[in-house]
Amino acid sequence: xxxxxxxxxxxxxxxxxxxxxWFEWKGGASGPGTNRIVVTPGQVEHLxxxxxxxxGRPPAEAELEGLIDDYVKEEIATREATAMGLDRxxxxxxxxxxxxxxxxxxxxxGTTTPTDAEIQAWVDAHPESFGGDVRLSFRQVYIxxxxxxxxxxxxxxxxxxxxxxxxxxxxxxxxxxxTMLPAEISLLPLFEVGRTFGDGFAKKLLTIEPGTWSGPIxxxxxxxxxxxxxxxxxxxxxxxxxxxxxERELAAERGRRELEKLYERLLTRYTVTIEMPKAxxxxxxxxxxxxx
Amino acid sequence: xxxxxxxxxxxxxxxxxxxxxxxLAQDAGQADKATLEKAQPKPLYSPYAxxxxxxxxxxxxxHLHTALSFDAGIFGARVTPEDAYRFxxxxxxxxxxxxxxxxxxxxxxxxxxxHSDNMGLITDLMAGKPELLAVPxxxxxxxxxxxxxxxxxxxxxxxxxGEGTFPKEMVYAPGTPAYRxxxxxxxxxxxxxxxxxxxxxxxGFEWTSxxxxxxxxxxxxxxxxxxxxxxxEPFVTFKPWGSDNPEDLWKWMTATEEKTGSPVxxxxxxxxxxxxxxxxxxxxxxxxxDRQYVExxxxxxxxxxxxxxxxxxxxxxVLSPNDEFADFEIWDKGNxxxxxxxxxxxxxxxxxxxxxKNGLKLEQQLGVNPYKFGMIGSTDAHNGLAxxxxxxxxxxxxxxxPSPERLTKTFVTNPKSGVKIMDWEVGASGYAAVxxxxxxRESIFDAMQRRETYxxxxxxxxxxxxxxxxxEPRDAQDRxxxxxxxxxxxxxxxxxxxxxKGKSPxxxxxxxxxxxxxxLDRIQIIKGWMDAKGELHxxxxxxxxxxxxxxxxxxxxLPSVGNTVDIASATWTNSIGSPELIAVWKDPSFDPTQRAFxxxxxxxxxxxxxxxxxxxxxxxxxxxxxxxxxxxRAYTSPIWYTPN
Numbered sequence: 001x002x003x004x005x006x007x008x009x010x011x012x013x014x015x016x017x018x019x020x021x022w023f024e025w026k027g028g029a030s031g032p033g034t035n036r037i038v039v040t041p042g043q044v045e046h047l048x049x050x051x052x053x054x055x056g057r058p059p060a061e062a063e064l065e066g067l068i069d070d071y072v073k074e075e076i077a078t079r080e081a082t083a084m085g086l087d088r089x090x091x092x093x094x095x096x097x098x099x100x101x102x103x104x105x106x107x108x109x110g111t112t113t114p115t116d117a118e119i120q121a122w123v124d125a126h127p128e129s130f131g132g133d134v135r136l137s138f139r140q141v142y143i144x145x146x147x148x149x150x151x152x153x154x155x156x157x158x159x160x161x162x163x164x165x166x167x168x169x170x171x172x173x174x175x176x177x178x179t180m181l182p183a184e185i186s187l188l189p190l191f192e193v194g195r196t197f198g199d200g201f202a203k204k205l206l207t208i209e210p211g212t213w214s215g216p217i218x219x220x221x222x223x224x225x226x227x228x229x230x231x232x233x234x235x236x237x238x239x240x241x242x243x244x245x246x247e248r249e250l251a252a253e254r255g256r257r258e259l260e261k262l263y264e265r266l267l268t269r270y271t272v273t274i275e276m277p278k279a280x281x282x283x284x285x286x287x288x289x290x291x292x
Numbered sequence: 293x294x295x296x297x298x299x300x301x302x303x304x305x306x307x308x309x310x311x312x313x314x315x316l317a318q319d320a321g322q323a324d325k326a327t328l329e330k331a332q333p334k335p336l337y338s339p340y341a342x343x344x345x346x347x348x349x350x351x352x353x354x355h356l357h358t359a360l361s362f363d364a365g366i367f368g369a370r371v372t373p374e375d376a377y378r379f380x381x382x383x384x385x386x387x388x389x390x391x392x393x394x395x396x397x398x399x400x401x402x403x404x405x406x407h408s409d410n411m412g413l414i415t416d417l418m419a420g421k422p423e424l425l426a427v428p429x430x431x432x433x434x435x436x437x438x439x440x441x442x443x444x445x446x447x448x449x450x451x452x453x454g455e456g457t458f459p460k461e462m463v464y465a466p467g468t469p470a471y472r473x474x475x476x477x478x479x480x481x482x483x484x485x486x487x488x489x490x491x492x493x494x495x496g497f498e499w500t501s502x503x504x505x506x507x508x509x510x511x512x513x514x515x516x517x518x519x520x521x522x523x524x525e526p527f528v529t530f531k532p533w534g535s536d537n538p539e540d541l542w543k544w545m546t547a548t549e550e551k552t553g554s555p556v557x558x559x560x561x562x563x564x565x566x567x568x569x570x571x572x573x574x575x576x577x578x579x580x581x582d583r584q585y586v587e588x589x590x591x592x593x594x595x596x597x598x599x600x601x602x603x604x605x606x607x608x609x610v611l612s613p614n615d616e617f618a619d620f621e622i623w624d625k626g627n628x629x630x631x632x633x634x635x636x637x638x639x640x641x642x643x644x645x646x647x648x649k650n651g652l653k654l655e656q657q658l659g660v661n662p663y664k665f666g667m668i669g670s671t672d673a674h675n676g677l678a679x680x681x682x683x684x685x686x687x688x689x690x691x692x693x694p695s696p697e698r699l700t701k702t703f704v705t706n707p708k709s710g711v712k713i714m715d716w717e718v719g720a721s722g723y724a725a726v727x728x729x730x731x732x733r734e735s736i737f738d739a740m741q742r743r744e745t746y747x748x749x750x751x752x753x754x755x756x757x758x759x760x761x762x763x764e765p766r767d768a769q770d771r772x773x774x775x776x777x778x779x780x781x782x783x784x785x786x787x788x789x790x791x792x793k794g795k796s797p798x799x800x801x802x803x804x805x806x807x808x809x810x811x812l813d814r815i816q817i818i819k820g821w822m823d824a825k826g827e828l829h830x831x832x833x834x835x836x837x838x839x840x841x842x843x844x845x846x847x848x849x850l851p852s853v854g855n856t857v858d859i860a861s862a863t864w865t866n867s868i869g870s871p872e873l874i875a876v877w878k879d880p881s882f883d884p885t886q887r888a889f890x891x892x893x894x895x896x897x898x899x900x901x902x903x904x905x906x907x908x909x910x911x912x913x914x915x916x917x918x919x920x921x922x923x924x925r926a927y928t929s930p931i932w933y934t935p936n
Contacts, residue, residue: 091439096420146811146870147839178771180754180804180872182347195397196348198807220807221871248484252378256386 037075039068047071105262106255119239119246126249133189136205137229139168140183141176145222156216156223163213168227181221187232197221206231345778346744349725350736351752352401353380353678354559355498355511355597355670359388360474361406364674365414366446368690371676373404373481380678381491388675388690396681396808399723400731401492404478405511408497408526408534412474413464423470427459465533466525475525483518488732497526499558501536505629507565508538511597511670512545515737516554523552537577539585542592557740561597561672563647564605567627568638571647571663573654586654586662593662595740598644598747598927599669599722601680601688606667606893606927607645610636615832616849617816617895620925621719621749630704630711648930649820649828652887655934656822666743666785666929667891669722669750678723680750682922683862685720685902692718696910699903699918716918720902721749725926727783743785743929746892751924753812754804757784757892759931761791763798768876773802784892785929790936796882797933801835802874803894803926810896811869813838813853813923817877821888832893835877838870855898859920862900862908869897884935891930895923 047067051059059067087093114122141159145152159176172183181197194202201219208214208228216223357364358376370388371379379385382398417424417434424430429452436445452458464471479495486493494513501508514521527544528534535541538560545556563570575581598606603623612618626633640646644667651663671678675693679686687693692703692715704713725746728739739745746755756773760781767776777800782788788797805812814837820830834843834850843850857864879890901922907914914920 092435095438099419144871173771178769178874180756180771180773180802180874183771192348194807196807199397201807220809220866221805249378249383252374 037072039071043071044068102259105259114247114250116239118250119243122246122250123237123239123242133191134206134234135187135189135232136193137186137188137231138184138205138208139172139227139229140181140185140224141172141226142179142181142183142221143216143223143225144177144179152223156225160213160215160225163225163227168211168213168229176225177222179221187230197224344729345774346727346729346739347774349746349754350400350492350728350731351723351725351748352399352403352492352736353670353673354403354494354496354513354668354724355405355561355600355672356380356402356676356678357406357498357672357674358404358676359415360412360478361498361674362410362413363407363446363450364676364689365418366442366449367674368442369675370690373406373478373676374484376404376676376678377402377481377485377491377493379676381485381487387677387686387693389693389695391693393677393679393684393686395679396684398491399678401494401726401736402678403494403496403511403513404481405496405498405513406478407500408528409500409530410464411471411497411526412477413462413470415474416464416470421470424462427461429459430462463530465528465530467533471525476522479518479521486517486733489730492731492733492736494733494737495521499527499529499534499541501529501538501541502628503529503536504567505565505627505631506567506569507562507628508536508560508570509562510538510541510558510560510593512541513557513559513737513740514552514554515556515733516552517733520552520554524548539577539588542588545592555737555741557595557737558593559595559597559668560593561600561670562602562605562628563596563642563644564603564623565626565628566642567632567634568641571641571650573641573650581654581658581662583658583660586658586660589662590660590664594665594743595668595745595929596644596647596665597670597672597724598667599719599749600672601718601721602672603719604721604749605643608639608643611639611643611646612830612832615830617832617893617923617925620923621721623713623717625713626706626709626711630706630713631709633709633711644927645818645820645830648889648891649822649830652820652822652889653826653828655887656826661932664932666740666745667747667927668724668726668740668745669747669927670724671722680720680722682720682750682900682902682924683905685905687715688718694906694909696912699906699910699912699914714915714918716903716914719749720922723748723750723752725752725755744783746784746926746928748926749922749924751809751896751926752806753809753894753896753924753926755784755892755894755926755928756800756802757928757931758782758800759786759788759797759890760800761788761795761797763800763876763878765876767800768802768874773800773874776800782931784931786931788931788933791882791884791933796879797890797931798876798878799835799890799892799931800874800876801892802872803836803892804872805869805896810864810899810924811838811866811871812873813869813895813897814850815873815875816893816895817890818893819879819888819890821883821886823883823886833877836873836875838873838897839868853897855921857898857900857904857921859900859904860908862904864897864899866897887935888933889930890933892926892928894926896925898923 048058048064051067081087141163143152143156143159163170185193190202193205197219201217204217205226205228208226210228210231213225213227215225217226356376357369358371358373359365359369360373368388375385379395380399380402382395384392384394387393417430418437420434425434433445433449464474478497482493482495485491495518496511496513499510499512527541529536541558545558548556560570572581576585598604604621607615607618608622608624609619624634624639647663651661655661671680674689675686677686687698692698698715701715702712703715703718704711725748726736726739727744728735756777758777758781762780770776777783781800799817801815801817803812803815815835817833817835818830819833822828837850838853841851854868856867898921901920903914903918904920906912
C-alpha cells in the first residue's frame, strides 16, 4: 500500500479528480457551466500586471475598463466556442491540450524523489552501469579454428593437458597459435573483456573455476584455453554515491513509462473502433512478422 | 599536447644522459654512477607490466545530430541530446518514429554536433514558443507542423532561407537569449552524460558552410568542460554574426581557445558534395592559397571524416582506375542538394587520397602540407541515433528510419540538374576509432590531435599500424605487435624522416576482426608519393590476406576471397577470410629524396548490406540496381615520410 501511495501517477489522477470536483462545485455559482461571469479581484490584478509589464506603467482607468471588457469578451467567446465544439476539430488546440496533459503527467513524475529501494532495484538491474564491475584476471592460449576442421578439438584437448601438467605460471609464448589478442589480462572489468573477446566469451569465463587451466572456450576468433587467476566480485556501490546517476536514469525511464501507463489506463475508459478505408494499399507491415 | 609514447621515452633517456654530465650535476649534488644507475629504469621481466600504450581503440562518433539541429528537427527528429548520449552508451530508447532501438554494444564516446545555424529553433517552434508564434510566418509554420504538414513547412522554411526572406526575428544566432539557451542545453547534456573512464560525452557543434550547396562543413569539438564552453557561443555561417569562410572559422577557434582555455579542433567532411572546393590547390574564397592558409589549415584540421552515411570519400574509381576496391559507397552525382551536377574535373579536390597527394605538392610549394590529415568515420545521422551496423541501421534522418518504404524511396531529386539519389544509396557508415590511453575527453582529444585514429564503415575491427626503418619480418610473429610497434616505430598519424642510408621504411600492420563481425579478406597499404618532376603517384599493395591465396603470377593480382552471402535470407558465414591478419611490409621502391605517405586499408569479407536486411525483414522487393552486399573496411591515418 505504501508504494501505491507514492505512485506519482496516482497523485496525478487524484489531483485531476480534485480539480474536476472543484470545477463542478464552482460551476454551481459562476463556473464555466453557468451563464454568470464574475471577474474576480485576482483576475483584475492579473490584467493590470500584464499591462504594466508590457507598457512599463499601470493602465489608466479607461484602459483598465477596456482590458476588462476584452477579458469578458474572451471568456464569452471561449465558452461559446467550447460549447459549439469548435475546439474539438482544431488541431492546434488539440495538440496543445495533449501537450499540457502529458506535461502535467511528466511533471508529477519528475518531482517525486525515488526511494532507496527504487534506487537499489535499479542498481541491481544494471550492475554494469554503476562501477560495480566484476573484474577478471586471466591468461589465454589461442587456437585458430579456420582451416583445421574437426582435428582442432583434439589439438585443444592436447594443449589443455599439456598446460595442466605445466602449471599456472608456465610460459605460453610459443604455445597455440599466434594472435593479437592479449595473452595476459589483469583485473579487467567484465564489460571490457566483452568488448575485446565478445560478450559470449566473457560470460563463459565467469563460469570457470579460478586456479587451473580450463576450456577450451569458444570466441568468434577461435578456441581459447584459459586460466582464470582471480575474480573480484562487483563492489556494491554506496547508494549516496550513485543516487544522482540513478535519478538521472530513473527520471528518463519513469517519465516514459508513466506516460505509457497513463494512456493504458485512460484507454480502458474508451471503446476505440478503427474503420480503415478500403482503398488504402497494403503497407507491407503485416509481412514484418518474425523480425529478430 | 601529449607527447607520443616513443618521443616521451626518447626524452626520458635524453634527460638521463645529460644528468650524468658533470656540468649539470653541480646543482643536484653528488651524482655518482651507482646513484644514477639506481634511478635508471631496468627492463621489466613481465612484458605486461608498465605498459603505457593504448590497449584497445575507443569507438565513437564525432558527428551526430539531434532534434536541436534545424534540418533534423524539420525532418521530424525528436531525440534530444540527452537521449542521443544515453543511446550511444548502450541504453534502449524510442526513436523519432516511435520504434524501440538499442545498439549491439555501447560506443565508448560521442560528440553531439548539432548545426550551429539556428540551433534549437525547431524544438522551440514545435513547443510553440510565444516569441516565435508572434511572427506571422512562425505562426504559419507552427500551424502547418501541428496539422501534420511538417514536410511542407520544412520546404517553405528552407526555400525562404535560400531566398533570404526568412524572418529576421526568428533567426537563432549568437547574442540572442534563445540561442544561448540552446547552447546551454547542448552543454548540459554532455556534462550530464560524460562519465570519465566509461563513456565520454564531448561538447561540440557543426559549422555548416554551404554556399551554393557546396559542402564545406566542419565539426568542432571542445577538449574542455561546460564551464569553459559556455564562455563562447557556436560560430555560425550567416552574417553579420558569422561567416561561410573556413578561414574565419579558424580565427574563431583561436579566439575561443584564448577565451575559454579549452583547445578545440575541426573536422571537415563530405568533400564528395563540395563540387570541387573541399581541398583547393590554387585559391579559396577568391584568395590565392598562401603560407598562412596552409599553416592554419594544417594546425586546425588534423583529421578528415572519410566515410559517413552520405558516401565514402577515400578514393574515387575515376581518380584511381587501378584500385579494384575504390568503388565503394560512392556519392558523386552533385553537390549537397543536387542543384549542380558533378563534373569529372571536380573529383580531384574532393577525395581523401587525392588530397593527401596534392598536399605533398603544396608542401613543396608553400612549405607546409595543409592536407596532412588523419582519418575517422562518423555517422552524420540526423535522428540522434549513432546506429550504423548493417543489421541495425536506423537511417540518416527520421523519415529514413526502418520502414517498408525506405528501400524504394527517393532521397534527393532535382529535375533541373538531373541529380537523383535514392534512399538505398545511403550508407550504414561509419565510426571513429581512437587509440587513446583512457576513455576521457582529454585523452581522446589528444589522440585525435596526434592523428592516432582510423575510420571504419561501421565495423569495430581493431587495426594497428606502425612505421619505422627497423621492422623485420619476424616482428610479425610477435604476439604483442603493439609493444614492438611502439618501441621500434611511430604509430598511425606519425612522421618518418632522416632515412638511414640504404634503408627503406618498413611497416608493421595487424588487424583483428570485430568480435561479433565478419572475417577479414586482406590488409592493403596505399602509398602516395611525388617524384622528382613533381608528378604525383599512388599504388595499392596487398600485404596480408586470408586462405593462403596465391597472387596471379602474371598480373600480381590477388584472387577474390569469395562470397558466402545469401541475400534472400540476409545471412553469411565466417567460413572464408581470417579472424586476424598481420604482416611486416617494406616499401620495395623507396626513394629517400621523395615525399610520400602510407596508409592502411583493411577489407572484410562480403556481408549483407542493410538493404538486404530490409528486404528480408519487410518482405520488400528492392529496385534491381540496389546494392545488397557490402565489404566493410577500415582506413587508418597515414604515416608520412618527408625527406630532410
